[in-house]
Amino acid sequence: MNAGASPLLEVRGLRKAFGGLRVTDDVSFDLAAGVVTTLVGPNGAGKTTLFNQITGEAAPDAGGIRLRGESLLGLAPWQVARRGVARGFQDLRLFSHMTVRDNLLTTMEPAAWLWQPGGAARRRQRLDRVAAVLAATGLQAHADARAIDLSYAQRKFLSLARVMAARAPIWLLDEPASGLDRGSYEHFLRLLRDAVRGGVTVCMIEHNLDIVSGASDRVLFLDRGRLLADGTPAAVLSDPALAAIYFGERAA
Ligand SMILES: Nc1ncnc2c1ncn2[C@@H]1O[C@H](COP(=O)(O)OP(=O)(O)OP(=O)(O)O)[C@@H](O)[C@H]1O
Ligand SMILES: [Mg+2]
Structure with a gap:
């Protein structure tokens, strides 16, 4: 990564609620070119909804999304795809x-x-x-x-x-390795590494902690719509408070 290079994708203050449920609550992060970022968090944290807002499947209530400085707000999914953001869906589609x-x-x-x-x-x-x-x-x-x-x-x-x-130069992958046996997810990791070497910037949602720690440069932790941590896999995955949230052992 070039130090000081402007981010490829900027997400700023993204908010989205379904009725009274805040699904993304003031989420901000950047994707830097060439960096593999993994979004983790418990079921229902808002991860897929965050992707939906980036790719035009859901309109944010507030906030901004910029790709190479240009706003993606209001674009249809096919227009976001044409600008270079490819998406893999949790339900495959x-x-x-x-x-x-x-x-x-x-x-x-x-x-x-x-x-x-x-x-x-x-x-x-x-x-x-x-x-x-x-x-x-x-x-x-x-x-x-x-x-x-x-x-x-x-x-x-x-x-x-x-x-x-x-x-596309940017891939958003929603649980690409869920349900795969070890041989298959190692195959997936080889493909991912080849793509990254070829210049693709990846942001993926993943629950498989071997993949999170083995394939990501950076981990974002989302819980109840809020970004609680942004760091290296080692730092985020070793945080006992985050582990308690992830495994559903938080204090009420
Ligand atoms: N279109 C919608 N209308 C109402 N509620 C929704 C809608 N889409 C998502 N939700 C709710 O928003 C919350 C976040 O859902 P989302 O699918 O983003 O979670 P997730 O972090 O991807 O979870 P998982 O790990 O299970 O895939 C959930 O409570 C979900 O039921
Ligand atoms: Mg999801």
Whole structure:
């Protein structure tokens, strides 16, 4: 990371309530280029809702979000995606009845139609990219299978493959490794490290503490909508007060 470099993404004073429930309560943080940030916190802390506000799925009640200095407020999810923020969803949101290949192609907008100059070459590039992502995620033998016919782990990798295929500089991943066995989550970690080496900035929500400590440079701890800590994995994960909150042992 360049010291003093301006943040890639700035979140400032974000507030959102559903009725009387404050789901994000004055949340501020920056994502610096090249840094892997993990958002942790108990169930219902507001982590997914925070992502929803960044990607335009939910409108904040107050606060700001800037990508390279430009506000994302009021943009639709597809506009945020087009500006370079790719998202993996906790509930995957695949196109269940489309093939694995088509699930990837939907994330890659045609830069030119086939009949336009350069269209055929760009289509070839897209198919090459799909093939590379399928190989990296171990899904090449399933390119023509429907998403709904894949195993759970394969669907998790398809969700990641869609993010990879989009070629966005920022990835927001919501529990990308939940429910994966050890071999699969180590595969996920290799893909994550390759992406980071390739210049991708990652912010992920994760409950698997091996992944939190093994893959993140920085951990944000969210509880009941408030950011309680922002530090290295070692510092945040060794804090007994945060551990008590995380494991539901807080004093009432
Ligand atoms: N659209 C909505 N309408 C009303 N309440 C909502 C809505 N979305 C989320 N909530 C509530 O906001 C709180 C935070 O939910 P959120 O999904 O952001 O938590 P989370 O930290 O991602 O939890 P988990 O670890 O279980 O995924 C929860 O109490 C949830 O029920
Ligand atoms: Mg969630």
